[in-house]
Amino acid sequence: MDSTTTEPAEQSLATVLAEIHADLLNERSGEVANYIPELARVDPDSFGIGVVAVDGRSLAVGDAELPFTIQSASKPFVYGMAVEEHSRDGVLAKIGVQPVEEAFNAIALDEATNRPFNPMINAGAIAATDLLGGDTAEDRLARLLAVFERGCGHPVEVDEQVFASERATGERDRALAHLMRSFGMISDRLEETLELYFRQCSIKVTCRDLAVLGATLANQGVNPITRQRMLSASTVRDVLSVMHACGMYNFSGEWDLRIGIPAKSGVGGGIVGAIPGLGGIATFSPRLDASLR
Amino acid sequence: MDSTTTEPAEQSLATVLAEIHADLLNERSGEVANYIPELARVDPDSFGIGVVAVDGRSLAVGDAELPFTIQSASKPFVYGMAVEEHSRDGVLAKIGVQPVEEAFNAIALDEATNRPFNPMINAGAIAATDLLGGDTAEDRLARLLAVFERGCGHPVEVDEQVFASERATGERDRALAHLMRSFGMISDRLEETLELYFRQCSIKVTCRDLAVLGATLANQGVNPITRQRMLSASTVRDVLSVMHACGMYNFSGEWDLRIGIPAKSGVGGGIVGAIPGLGGIATFSPRLDASLR
Amino acid sequence: MDSTTTEPAEQSLATVLAEIHADLLNERSGEVANYIPELARVDPDSFGIGVVAVDGRSLAVGDAELPFTIQSASKPFVYGMAVEEHSRDGVLAKIGVQPVEEAFNAIALDEATNRPFNPMINAGAIAATDLLGGDTAEDRLARLLAVFERGCGHPVEVDEQVFASERATGERDRALAHLMRSFGMISDRLEETLELYFRQCSIKVTCRDLAVLGATLANQGVNPITRQRMLSASTVRDVLSVMHACGMYNFSGEWDLRIGIPAKSGVGGGIVGAIPGLGGIATFSPRLDASLR
């Protein structure tokens, strides 16, 4: 038996993935997010699927190596970083974990606690980014990129054009940040945090990267290919809980009913999913349903 | 020591349960729901825990045989009945599955679809009850009670005094029903459905019953003691999904983070939980947190 | 030219009215309310204007004698009846006077007080009708019709077909009533009150009637033609205040800015306005702007 030979079960998964990819390739519903010109420049018909098992084996089909910006698919990982730095309860004091029926960019905080409802919507994600420590903006960014590097298995970088666009047009996120600041829910490093958040959203990944990131969550925080730890196992438990409950915004409930895999979408077209103990799965398709853009 | 002795692991679970019960027995926070006098008549310090494994073994500690009304802990099962009768998509056309940040009795429907947000809040639960077929009110009640009888393993009955009180004071639920009716989301058997809903909420159960009901969900719909099927396996999958996402109202997200067991509370003091493949767990304590009353 | 000739100023007003009528006659924007079939049966192009001065002189142009149902244009007068029976503060305990940005049929009460926001939106109007006393439904209706008879200067009657339709389709109003009942803001004569409210909305009037009703408000409560008192002068002051602030629903602010006359619209197509000390003005046109239907 040749050691490079794939197992029968894996071959069949490759076949299944290829079939799914072929079936969906001509699906043209959904629209590319266009609130910043850079996002609209993508080929709307790009489509890739990646799967990475907790034992490190991986499969990909279609546009799995095409780079795009991670956008909101970064949120679970940054939430995890906040939990590692401040503990579950420390973060819960600032960010709830309750899914909501409102859109991802809702201008609303929990009236009883002034917290953003959860870390998967923009308000809570900005609050999570705000919790990332570091003496300077550069330190904070370096720490954040280092964690994504461990998760992806290679250095990651920010798409500076997308970042510049996000920063220039991010007035609604800025409104959310000032609203949270008015309640003391985020620090006075508000502009720095917003820049860091926009940079975090502008990290370039591929569909394969997202699948590895998903597999890292499925593998209790350890990148199954590099064997590097990205997040602690207990943190990953919390991350998966909020992905499960809130990852697909106000479609999360129906996603759980129909799909059942904890997942997080990004407006760039990526979705990262994690099946605990089995592996990660990711898709890339810039055509988005209304609830995700 | 004879051959009927329980296994060491089980003994230790009994010990653990007894310790938990003893630890919490003096916990006096929370308040008894008092919106109807009958609910307020319960001993606030009653406290029971029940556990039933999918192999049928069971344990109980404290006030596990004390009857109380099931209230909202009935909702997952009636949702399951609606799914069995109308299919997942048939029910989804009338009732969403999105958790919300609002209270259980929120007067709000999804603006895009006019659906109640999910079947665990009152609006959605009334809509689920409305979907239960039957030529007459008696037929519908008989069918509903028969399902609970299969789930509990014995005939169940309605507490007529609590029912009368619920009906007399249920103006907010009545408002919800008329609001849904104004959008055509429920049938014109509105008063009949409300009566059926109030009766469903007034079914008398014990903590042990709730544990068996939870174990039935954990056992893919088959009561592990009587081996009678209550709901189909595919229906149970949907029921567990909505319990997971929405069962503890706007505390569901934090419940999932901290506890992680799909569960449903009732204002009568019962909570039913199900750990798929393992068993059911139930607690009875009339002192309720603010988010549950 | 004889002594019965109208005065020059009045002639010129007649000319102005005729010109305005001619100018607007071909205006085809807006839509007829069609939530009940009876309302949709009207000729959408009917158009009348009526003016009645506080000295009793009157003018009319176009379809000023065509009967239609008064609908929400009844609300100011019933609010006045409630104020006369329970005093300003007695009514304020149950119904606010704050204009809102929401639609006329909003399912919302003031969270601090559980009151409907004002008596011109449906919730507050139902609460006002609820305050009308009487031993029986018949008594209450008779009293209500008597007041409108004094205001119009002739007996008025209910359009029974429209009433039946309103009652059959009034689920949203019924939801509002039960919601208010759940807070104890209306009496337990809920169905009776709703019937009375639907009858009040179904009173048949003409554009000329509405102008007389407006003139009665402009004349401190005394019908300027019959010299009969409809409402006390102090009550009229309150009625005009809420018409001014809330009479045109969430267009009230812009109406005041552009038109400046306290007025109340009805979904049947009538608008009643009052210029204190000068006279009443009414229009009838079933084509409604979006904010009024």
Place this chain on the structure above:
Amino acid sequence: MDSTTTEPAEQSLATVLAEIHADLLNERSGEVANYIPELARVDPDSFGIGVVAVDGRSLAVGDAELPFTIQSASKPFVYGMAVEEHSRDGVLAKIGVQPVEEAFNAIALDEATNRPFNPMINAGAIAATDLLGGDTAEDRLARLLAVFERGCGHPVEVDEQVFASERATGERDRALAHLMRSFGMISDRLEETLELYFRQCSIKVTCRDLAVLGATLANQGVNPITRQRMLSASTVRDVLSVMHACGMYNFSGEWDLRIGIPAKSGVGGGIVGAIPGLGGIATFSPRLDASLR
């Protein structure tokens, strides 16, 4: 008859004012706004009343010469400036005129138009300030101060300490500005506009000044003492309309019912009112009702 003798009617008004002042002097309900330390430094028991007739005669009682910051009582006048510069419809395209049931600092825009609901709440007031033209921040401030100088009859200045505090703590207003900016409802001079707004709120006035400003509105825009025009007559009509409808926030409806004078409150303790054709009236009392702070 000595020409300096006051008229009998005026003497009696002086007596009445003195009596009212004496009656209310010991009223201790309400609380001083304390969201910025500078506001909390005022003597809570200060109390003044000023009246200025359209013929220029004036009366004052109590602390009518004590300086305080004008705060939101500046809003009607700045709205007037915006109307003069951009016309009624030009301003209506950016700022509605609909009173709301929400608080003055509500984070909400009209969903249909993205406009702030009215220019008396913070969002709309910031949008009005944004409309003030000028090449530089200094120009805009100079123009604004010049208009208030004409209205007060003497140069006015900004309380720099209060301004610095407002700017430092104005995160909620900043959130509103960014939210409006995200919809393109305000210009990209956002920070400059916010500074101008905070300065406008920090203009020092006395109760007597506010009475003169009210009398200027009552006098169709001409300061009745200096005879200088502050705003055009047609602008004043619009200003009075929005004061009438929205000036006392979500108490505006009840204010109109009970008081009936178009008025605007400021969190510094001043209230300016205008009785068209008669005169202005102002009060100063830092103890505020809940709806005004």
